[in-house]
Structures are given as structure tokens and as C-alpha cells.
Amino acid sequence: MEQESLKRKNAAPLLQYRRAAPAETTAAPHGVTGSRDTGNEKKPACTPIPKFHIRCVGGGEFIDDPSVMNCPQGHDSLLRAEYSCRRLVLSPYSGIFRYLCWLPVTQPLVPSGGPVTLGGTALGRELGLANLSISFSGYFPECGADLTTGSFKELEALATLQRLRETGGKIPVVASAGNTGRAFAGIAARCGMPVVIVVPETSRHLLWTTQESRDVYLVAVKGDYSDAIAVATALSSVPGCVPEGGAKNIARRDAMGTVMLDATVTAGRMPEYYFQAVGSGTGAIAAWEASLRLRNDGRYGDRLPILHLAQNEPFTPMVSAWRDRRRQIIPEKDLPDAGRAVSQVMSNVLTNRNPSYAIRGGLFDALADTDGVMYSVPNAEGYAALRLVRDTEGIDLDPAAAIAAAALVQAAERDLIPRTARILLNLTGGGYERIGEEFPQYLIEPAFTLSPGEPREALIQDLKEWIVNHG
Numbered sequence: 260m261e262q263e264s265l266k267r268k269n270a271a272p273l274l275q276y277r278r279a280a281p282a283e284t285t286a287a288p289h290g291v292t293g294s295r296d297t298g299n300e301k302k303p304a305c306t307p308i309p310k311f312h313i314r315c316v317g318g319g320e321f322i323d324d325p326s327v328m329n330c331p332q333g334h335d336s337l338l339r340a341e342y343s344c345r346r347l348v349l350s351p352y353s354g355i356f357r358y359l360c361w362l363p364v365t366q367p368l369v370p371s372g373g374p375v376t377l378g379g380t381a382l383g384r385e386l387g388l389a390n391l392s393i394s395f396s397g398y399f400p401e402c403g404a405d406l407t408t409g410s411f412k413e414l415e416a417l418a419t420l421q422r423l424r425e426t427g428g429k430i431p432v433v434a435s436a437g438n439t440g441r442a443f444a445g446i447a448a449r450c451g452m453p454v455v456i457v458v459p460e461t462s463r464h465l466l467w468t469t470q471e472s473r474d475v476y477l478v479a480v481k482g483d484y485s486d487a488i489a490v491a492t493a494l495s496s497v498p499g500c501v502p503e504g505g506a507k508n509i510a511r512r513d514a515m516g517t518v519m520l521d522a523t524v525t526a527g528r529m530p531e532y533y534f535q536a537v538g539s540g541t542g543a544i545a546a547w548e549a550s551l552r553l554r555n556d557g558r559y560g561d562r563l564p565i566l567h568l569a570q571n572e573p574f575t576p577m578v579s580a581w582r583d584r585r586r587q588i589i590p591e592k593d594l595p596d597a598g599r600a601v602s603q604v605m606s607n608v609l610t611n612r613n614p615s616y617a618i619r620g621g622l623f624d625a626l627a628d629t630d631g632v633m634y635s636v637p638n639a640e641g642y643a644a645l646r647l648v649r650d651t652e653g654i655d656l657d658p659a660a661a662i663a664a665a666a667l668v669q670a671a672e673r674d675l676i677p678r679t680a681r682i683l684l685n686l687t688g689g690g691y692e693r694i695g696e697e698f699p700q701y702l703i704e705p706a707f708t709l710s711p712g713e714p715r716e717a718l719i720q721d722l723k724e725w726i727v728n729h730g
């Protein structure tokens with residue numbers, strides 16, 4: 260069986276290949292002080308080079324306060340980390356912390372998982388795409404995928420919690436449609452770090468951990484994802500708490516960028532095309548930023564991967580705006596009946612009404628910089644892709660990952676990309692059936708359930724008391 264060869268028999272050689280990095284990239288652990296490739300140039304002994312600086316993409320100025328997420332000068336822009344280490348140096352750690360030199364932390368959070376890059380895939384053969392690689396972030400131990408929360412949101416949770424640990428230990432407040440919350444809950448449980456999570460009540464079933472945790476304060480909101488975001492924003496100003504930050508969080512983006520780094524290091528060069536489903540757009544922005552760093556590195560090619568991104572019909576505001584090459588999303592035009600659209604998609608995590616699209620350094624800029632393409636994927640195609648990946652790779656996908664796979668199927672069927680092109684498909688989650696078989700699952704009970712229009716004072720007071728005991 261062809262697919263069997265990918266799933267189990269070749270697991271060991273595959274892992275060996277993954278770890279066979281280009282010689283120049285294998286190096287000692289990277290510490291707090293980065294090193295520029297400046298040869299033997301002598302530096303003063305007492306002035307270590309900061310590992311990274313933060314720069315405003317819109318205005319170009321450096322930001323002194325590393326804790327801010329918005330430009331102090333008021334630019335509507337993402338802030339971006341610029342690492343002193345221009346060339347990618349691999350660290351001897353597992354998971355995302357193999358790429359510690361391009362993460363805004365000084366130490367790894369262990370144990371940690373990471374993305375896994377698979378080449379020579381049965382899916383590629385089925386679609387007639389000779390050079391398709393898959394990055395999988397979920398649970399499938401035969402190929403080294405060991406994220407027991409089942410989603411690439413675990414990558415961002417790892418880096419975000421480690422960064423908070425290194426910068427003062429405040430408690431992050433996370434708004435989530437389900438997967439991000441579960442990822443933060445899982446890492447919080449593993450590390451004993453407190454976290455506040457706000458989800459729509461309809462997503463409660465997605466909030467479980469594989470080990471018991473008393474460190475999660477879960478708020479269920481009777482509303483949709485946007486309502487959860489509004490409540491999380493209010494809670495993040497409670498003393499001792501900080502907003503997780505979403506796309507504005509550089510730790511989150513650079514952790515997600517390890518998908519592009521791992522695929523590139525594995526292949527020895529950047530892919531030509533990158534496929535992913537997008538809700539907030541953060542993962543795709545992260546992939547683009549990682550490719551900018553790789554281009555600047557100089558060893559992995561000088562052409563940025565072209566972003567091919569998908570949304571789930573009928574919730575497709577970025578598809579609509581990008582079709583017109585418009586930076587601004589116009590709700591009346593791009594998302595005329597948002598409430599109904601949210602209720603009709605197969606992947607709720609893709610229904611962010613305020614994605615990081617227009618902001619400088621956001622998804623519009625990423626698409627423009629790479630001459631990107633947006634796909635609109637109906638549920639029927641998503642479910643067909645779900646079955647296709649299960650049949651070819653043996654993985655039960657998260658619905659969002661199925662939407663990405665369906666976009667690739669569209670591209671193959673319509674000949675939108677050359678058959679021999681080097682393609683990276685980011686499958687952002689899955690393996691839930693295996694997780695359920697191999698681990699206990701503890702459903703997290705809400706500490707508080709909030710009804711529409713209900714005053715938040717009682718919730719805030721309850722949270723303050725919880726912080727006294729857990730903060």
C-alpha cells in the first residue's frame with residue numbers, strides 16, 4: 260500500500276531526514292546574546308547585542324518597550340521582531356525551540372512539540388503534484404507529530420507562555436473559538452502556569468486537556484467569537500492580566516513561523532507555493548515573515564513563497580476584499596450577513612470578523628508582497644478533502660486544515676500551479692481520534708458563564724479572587 264509507506268514504515272528514515280540539516284545551520288545553543296556574522300570584529304566586552312529589536316512595520320521606527328503590542332506613535336501597524344542573528348542557527352532542542360534563535364525568548368519551554376514536515380506524500384501522488392510537502396501540526400506519532408492538543412495553536416501557546424514567564428509572569432487572557440483556548444489550556448496544564456480563556460459557549464466541547472489542570476479560568480460567553488473577544492478585552496485590564504494579543508503578539512507569530520522554517524530547512528530551500536486556511540490571518544502572516552527572514556539569510560532562495568490562502572464559504576470576507584485588491588474589508592459588501600455565515604461553515608475557527616488584514620504588516624501586505632491568491636471553499640469540498648487526506652495519509656484533519664487541503668485540490672484541478680512546483684501545504688491540526696484513544700480527556704468546566712447584556716462586574720470580581728489564589 261502506497262499510503263502505508265508514508266504512515267508507518269518510513270517513519271524512522273523520515274525523522275532522520277528531518278534532522279539532517281544543512282551543515283552550516285547546525286550550531287550550539289543560542290543564548291540571550293545573538294551574534295551577527297561580522298567575522299572577527301571586536302566588540303566591547305560589556306555591551307551584549309540584544310537578541311532582537313522590535314520595529315514598527317508601518318513607521319519603521321524601533322520600539323523601546325518590548326511589552327507593547329501597539330505602536331506607541333499610533334501607526335495602525337503590526338510590530339515585528341528583528342533578530343540580531345541574521346542567519347538561521349538551529350538549537351539542540353525539540354519542537355519549535357529548535358528555532359530558538361528566531362523566537363523572542365531566551366530559553367526553551369520544555370517539553371515542547373513542533374511542526375513536522377512530510378515529503379513524498381501519497382496526497383501529492385493522488386493530486387499529481389510531484390513536489391508536495393505537508394507541514395502537519397497535530398498528533399500522529401508515527402511521523403513525529405506530537406501535539407497532544409491537536410492544533411498548531413499549541414506552537415503559539417508555547418512561545419507566548421515562555422515569553423510571559425521571562426517578562427514578568429502576568430496571566431494571559433485568550434479569546435478563542437476553541438482551538439487556541441485548548442492549546443493554551445494544554446500547555447498551562449503541562450507547565451502549571453495560569454491562563455484565562457474566553458470562548459463562545461457553543462465551543463465549550465473543544466476545551467479539554469489531556470492532564471488535569473487547576474490553572475485555567477474558563478469563561479463561556481453566550482454569543483459568538485466576536486462576543487468572546489469583547490469580553491476577553493475587558494478582562495485583560497484586570498490587574499495581573501495581559502491580553503494575549505492575537506496577531507499583534509510577536510511570540511505567537513514567530514512560533515507559527517516555525518512551520519515555514521521547518522519545511523525550508525528540511526528541503527534545503529523555500530517552497531514556491533504555500534497553502535493554508537485563514538481566519539485571523541495570523542498563521543499566513545507568520546509564514547510570510549518567516550520567509551522574509553529566510554530570504555535575508557541568503558541560503559534558502561531569494562523568491563518568497565506565494566501565499567495561496569482559503570476561507571470557508573459563506574464566511575469569506577478576505578476573499579471578497581482581495582478579489583478587488585482592497586485593503587479595507589467593507590462589512591456590507593464582503594460579509595453582508597455575518598451571523599448566518601458563521602452558522603453555516605464547517606470550520607468555526609475560520610470565522611474571525613476582524614482579521615489582521617488591513618493593518619500594516621498584515622495579510623493584505625503579505626498577499627500583495629507575494630502576489631497571493633485567495634480561495635473560497637464550500638463545505639462539500641472541505642468534507643471531500645477531509646476524506647481524501649484520511650484515505651491518503653491516514654490523518655483525521657481538523658476542519659480548518661481540510662479547507663486548506665480543499666484549496667489545494669482546487670488549484671490542482673484548475674491547473675493554477677505547475678505540477679512540478681515545490682508546494683507546502685500547512686495542515687494546521689488533526690489527529691483527534693488518536694489523542695482520544697491514547698490519552699484521557701478532561702473537559703474544562705467554565706468558572707463563569709456570561710449571558711448577552713449581563714453586567715461584567717460579577718465576572719471581574721470572581722476573576723480577581725481566582726487570581727489571588729492562582730496568580
Ligand SMILES: [Zn+2]
Nearest residue numbers: 315318330334
Ligand atoms: Zn509606528
